[in-house]
Amino acid sequence: MTSQESPSVGQPPARPLWRRALGPRLRAAGLALPLVAFVSVTFLGPMLSLLTKSFHDPEVADALPETMAALRGWDGQGTPPDEAFAAVAREFVAARTERTLGRTANRVNRVVSGMRSTIMGDSREMVDAAAAAEAAGAVTDGAFWRETMIAIDPRWGGPEPWRALEAAGQRFTARHYLKALDFERGPDGGYVRAPEVWRIYVPLFWRTFLVSLGVTLLCLVIGYPVAHMIANSPPKRANVLLLLVLLPFWTSLLVRTTSWIVLLQNQGIVNDFLVAIGLIGDEGRIAMIYNMTGTFIAMTHVLLPFLVLPLYSVMRSVPPAYMNAAVSLGATPFQALRRVYWPQTLPGVGAGCLLTFILAIGYYITPALVGGQSGQLISNMIAYHVQTSLNWGLAAALAALLLGGVTLLYVVYDRLVGIDRIGLG
């Protein structure tokens, strides 16, 4: 294509019309294509696998395929057919010998608590029964296993453990989302809201929302005058002041978090200072970190530049003539500020606040390091389920819910500012 697009001097090339129209478009698209492909694979791929993981959970179904097949025709009432007993016994005994049953039992336990001990305890006796039957040369059919299992644990005669297995064996399921919204499985298999004291995630979402809102408002209260001062200083001073905002922006998040620990901890600089000037006694050192206060202060510090910078760029474009006109028409400075200046800065306020809020609700590192127990947010819970409890379905559902919220906010941001206009300081 290149040779055809470099015509010799003074002689326009004779190209077909479609090519003249399409060529530049193809070339432009071709330049963007590698990154589009890269983002699709390395970023959209993971996002898709996140969403998939949140409702696709094949592990139990794959571990107990025969049991699931045998339970397919069962109506969920009374005792299931004998094939189900035979299948579950075969699969439990086999998995137990291969030491993979514990994993499956854990999965089932997440759906109905208590199932882990039922499965692990009963299966041990089932292994013994299978061995004894083999030694005696007895027939181990469905009827045999029904009697044996009910003898080991009478609960197998009722529908509850079977319903639990069936529920855990669903490949496509909403249960992670239900759990993420604090619903739990009731005795009849339907989902009901958990009792208030056991609700974890909805209150945590709520707390994350409130903390983000609080941090955003605090950033606005601090950032508005700061942005105003930078925007209305002579250029030299404005540049210096801008650097004071940009340095924290560029400084490693971990450095800033470390410094808040150094400043705020019990034996830290602020407490030492307060004791030294006699404001508090040595006994009365204030707990400013490893709690919600720490999360609040550190997050405000980290996010403040994200609010100041967009606000500053809007304020810079507000012509001072309007304020002067308002004042010379008799408005007090405060009236002029409220009725003339503030409305003109609203686009910056909206953009800055939204960006700050969106960043705040996904914060993980800062609350994890300075938040203690009370300062943890939803992202800390997501990380916990990824790294510690290994309940990946639930982690995915929590992250997907958070993603939904963030996407909603970006739609608002797009209406307000335009998503392609996100700038950098």
Place this chain on the structure above:
Amino acid sequence: MMAGTAVSPGYRVARWGYVAFCVAAFIFLIAPILVLVPLSFNAEPYFTFTEGMLRFDPEAYSLRWYRSVFDGDEWTRPLANSLVIGLSATVVATVLGAAAALGLAHPAMPGRKIVTALLISPMITPVIIAGVGMFFFYSNLGLAQTHVGIILAHAVFGAPFVVITVSATLAGFDWTVMRAAANLGANPLVAFRRVQLPLILPGVISGSLFAFAASFDELVIVLFMGGLEQRTLPRQMWSGIREEISPTILAVATFLIVFALLALSTVEWLRRRGAAQE
């Protein structure tokens, strides 16, 4: 602020309040960063100013924490990892990002808005969400606990910065100049090198600095996907803060502050040079 106003006492009080408030806010922004620097020279293993330090007693200051940074590989290996991962991710992000920005800036680019939204989405998605997805996805591909996996993840987070900074340098670019170059006999590659490259270079450099800084400071992906071999500087600081906090971390922090200052000055210098040329 408002010249020619009859200055009432209330206004004067408010004005002083405003200045005092702003000064306090600037101190709030900058003091927590600067306070670490003198503390990193503490001769004692404390995280606070000793009496000797407050008297400016030279005995109270030492370089021991800086020496301990380079003792053994506790910090030098993470530093090397961070540099390898950061530089590789930056190269990928810069090449792909600059090309994409050139395409996006072209007047003939189809579907510009949606493509832009797609390309910057990694930057604006909370890292915790992307991190969970990447953990699943890269584990399936066998890329978890490898340098390659983390480099790819960091590159996709860094590319939007390059797209944005390069796009900014191309805003208002007169594309007829390119046609003029072509008419004068330059092939597209020559036209790019002689006309566009000098123009976008400051944006490319700023963008790559942003991308490098983003990778250099990234922790969530490393926590989820990195193994022992992928311990980066932030990862080591994370353990340092959580487990055995030692003032060595303050020396590392000072080093990172100096890095931030350098990166910031470079980007600002390029920005002002660009503004002066317009």
